[in-house]
Amino acid sequence: MKVSLARRLAAGVVVGDGGWGTMLAERGLPAGAPPELWTLQRPEILAEIARAYVDAGAELITTNTFGASPMRLSLHRLGDRFEEINRRGVEIVRAAVGDEVLVSASIGPTGRLLAPLGNADPAEVSRGFAEQARILVAAGADVLCIETMTDLEEATLAVRAARSISEEIAIIASMTFDITPRGPFTVMGVSVSQAAETLASAGATLVGSNCGAGVEEMRIVAKAFVEVATVPVAIQPNAGLPRRQDGVLVYPESPDRFAAAVAAMAATGVGLVGGCCGTTPAHIAALRRRIGR
Amino acid sequence: MSSLQELSEAVQRGDAAAASGATTALVGGDIGPADILNRALLPAMAVIGERFREREIFLPDVLLAARAMKAAMAVLEPLLLRDGVAKSGVVVLGTVRGDLHDIGKNLVSVMLQGAGYDVVDLGSDVDADAFIDAALDADAAVIGMSALLTTTMTEMAAVVRRIEERGLHDRLRTIVGGAPLSEAFAREIGADGFAPDATAAVERIRELVRR
Numbered sequence: 001m002k003v004s005l006a007r008r009l010a011a012g013v014v015v016g017d018g019g020w021g022t023m024l025a026e027r028g029l030p031a032g033a034p035p036e037l038w039t040l041q042r043p044e045i046l047a048e049i050a051r052a053y054v055d056a057g058a059e060l061i062t063t064n065t066f067g068a069s070p071m072r073l074s075l076h077r078l079g080d081r082f083e084e085i086n087r088r089g090v091e092i093v094r095a096a097v098g099d100e101v102l103v104s105a106s107i108g109p110t111g112r113l114l115a116p117l118g119n120a121d122p123a124e125v126s127r128g129f130a131e132q133a134r135i136l137v138a139a140g141a142d143v144l145c146i147e148t149m150t151d152l153e154e155a156t157l158a159v160r161a162a163r164s165i166s167e168e169i170a171i172i173a174s175m176t177f178d179i180t181p182r183g184p185f186t187v188m189g190v191s192v193s194q195a196a197e198t199l200a201s202a203g204a205t206l207v208g209s210n211c212g213a214g215v216e217e218m219r220i221v222a223k224a225f226v227e228v229a230t231v232p233v234a235i236q237p238n239a240g241l242p243r244r245q246d247g248v249l250v251y252p253e254s255p256d257r258f259a260a261a262v263a264a265m266a267a268t269g270v271g272l273v274g275g276c277c278g279t280t281p282a283h284i285a286a287l288r289r290r291i292g293r
Numbered sequence: 294m295s296s297l298q299e300l301s302e303a304v305q306r307g308d309a310a311a312a313s314g315a316t317t318a319l320v321g322g323d324i325g326p327a328d329i330l331n332r333a334l335l336p337a338m339a340v341i342g343e344r345f346r347e348r349e350i351f352l353p354d355v356l357l358a359a360r361a362m363k364a365a366m367a368v369l370e371p372l373l374l375r376d377g378v379a380k381s382g383v384v385v386l387g388t389v390r391g392d393l394h395d396i397g398k399n400l401v402s403v404m405l406q407g408a409g410y411d412v413v414d415l416g417s418d419v420d421a422d423a424f425i426d427a428a429l430d431a432d433a434a435v436i437g438m439s440a441l442l443t444t445t446m447t448e449m450a451a452v453v454r455r456i457e458e459r460g461l462h463d464r465l466r467t468i469v470g471g472a473p474l475s476e477a478f479a480r481e482i483g484a485d486g487f488a489p490d491a492t493a494a495v496e497r498i499r500e501l502v503r504r
């Protein structure tokens with residue numbers, strides 16, 4: 001029987017999955033090609049990655065829909081496949097992992113700046129997120145994961161849109177921070193306390209951070225969230241910033257160092273942990289060993 | 294009476310109306326338009342770039358400052374032309390193939406236009422031959438490329454190679470920039486220049502054109 005994310009969080013630390021974009025790149029996704037292309041072209045590879053993460057001990061698997069908002073897809077001239085990319089994105093993971101593992105449907109930023117700073121119409125952005133969330137929920141997602149946001153207004157629009165589609169679904173709202181001399185801020189100037197407060201009151205059931213520069217920086221962000229958040233905290237760092245070595249990309253954090261650092265964050269009160277860019281099933285397996293079942 | 298100081302502050306505050314007003318007031322006085330540009334506008338944007346790098350200010354502040362600079366330039370540009378301040382040249386700009394990050398490239402574009410260059414902005418996700426063809430079409434001496442991803446910075450090498458293949462390196466110089474790049478990387482791929490920020494990009498391009 002499926003246990004909801006809320007029940008799991010009440011029982012202890014929840015372990016999610018790791019990176020997807022970098023796993024796809026390793027398997028031959030051409031540099032710069034949108035990962036969503038493989039939902040259409042290589043579903044068997046997505047299924048294989050999902051199963052590898054479950055085998056590593058993940059209880060929650062992310063869908064390949066991060067860039068599948070209507071605006072973002074149209075940047076890649078994939079706008080006409082919007083419905084299919086989102087629906088199939090959920091279906092592929094569900095078929096691969098079965099009913100007991102949670103499917104967390106990813107919703108990423110539009111890639112455009114909202115007016116008046118940029119030219120994206122907030123009402124259109126909001127409609128796009130609602131449409132995406134509607135398809136993801138209808139396809140059977142257990143969780144909506146709004147992630148890698150830097151603009152609090154866009155993140156809030158996404159959370160409200162997602163909440164308007166389902167009153168009960170779990171919503172993770174996660175932003176990406178830089179460490180400045182005055183503490184963590186997103187590139188748009190949002191602080192951790194602003195993010196935690198605004199996103200929870202917009203309807204997020206978890207707030208937190210993903211991506212960023214690596215585990216050292218994320219430790220500072222996680223601490224700030226745990227101090228101020230009124231809902232459970234989700235933390236998914238990447239394996240450091242990639243470096244080019246002899247023509248290939250290398251992420252600096254080894255599975256062990258990653259797992260040690262993230263398990264330490266879990267010990268200080270983070271509810272959901274996982275990885276972002278550059279983390280692999282090996283990173284999640286190492287994390288699961290440290291956290292236990 | 295408006296001062297260069299007030300104009301610089303208006304740009305740094307991102308107040309487009311004040312920047313445009315201060316420029317209008319200044320051009321009636323005895324400071325020439327080139328001086329207004331070089332002593333108020335460009336230094337103001339250099340301060341903005343530096344404060345953003347230190348994260349004392351954030352992206353919205355930078356974008357608003359760039360907008361204020363543009364508003365001031367709209368007043369200044371006809372006067373610069375009238376004074377026969379020579380156009381500095383044509384630069385083709387774009388973000389390389391596979392990369393959609395265009396905010397940094399847009400700042401470089403604003404600064405170059407401020408410094409008197411005609412900019413042909415190809416947008417993002419630009420293919421090697423598109424850079425080269427646009428440069429030939431516009432008779433540009435410099436191709437400027439931006440990349441923000443470790444996975445797309447190698448595209449820059451492809452553009453440099455393509456320029457060689459087409460036998461155009463004596464005509465077309467390249468400059469590269471973007472957060473994950475370094476001087477060493479630029480040298481490794483054979484680019485002619487690298488700039489860590491938009492102000493430096495203007496200086497490096499000036500050197501490239503002079504050569």
Ligand code: B1M
Binds near residue numbers: 178394436438442470
């Ligand atoms: C010609 O000569 C020159 C000379 C100087 C030049 C120059 C050219 N170009 C730039 N310069 C220099 O002058 C400028 C002014 O001083 C400077 O420009 P910069 O561009 O460096 O600086 C700008 C003024 C401000 N900086 C920025 O605009 C980038 C900000 C961050 C937050 C960022 C944004 C906004 C976005 N992103 Co992206 N994004 C991040 C960035 C993280 C961060 N906090 O920096 C970064 C760059 N992104 C990243 C990633 C991974 C991605 N992003 C992606 C998407 C996006 C958005 C679309 C959502 C959005 C872009 C919107 C847009 N229209 O540009 C994806 C890729 C999409 C694609 N194919 O391009 C995606 C792959 C995420 C995903 N999983 O889908 C990371 C790159 C890691 C790496 N090193 O490879 C990243 C560092 C975030 C992170 N911490 O992981 C200088 O570098």
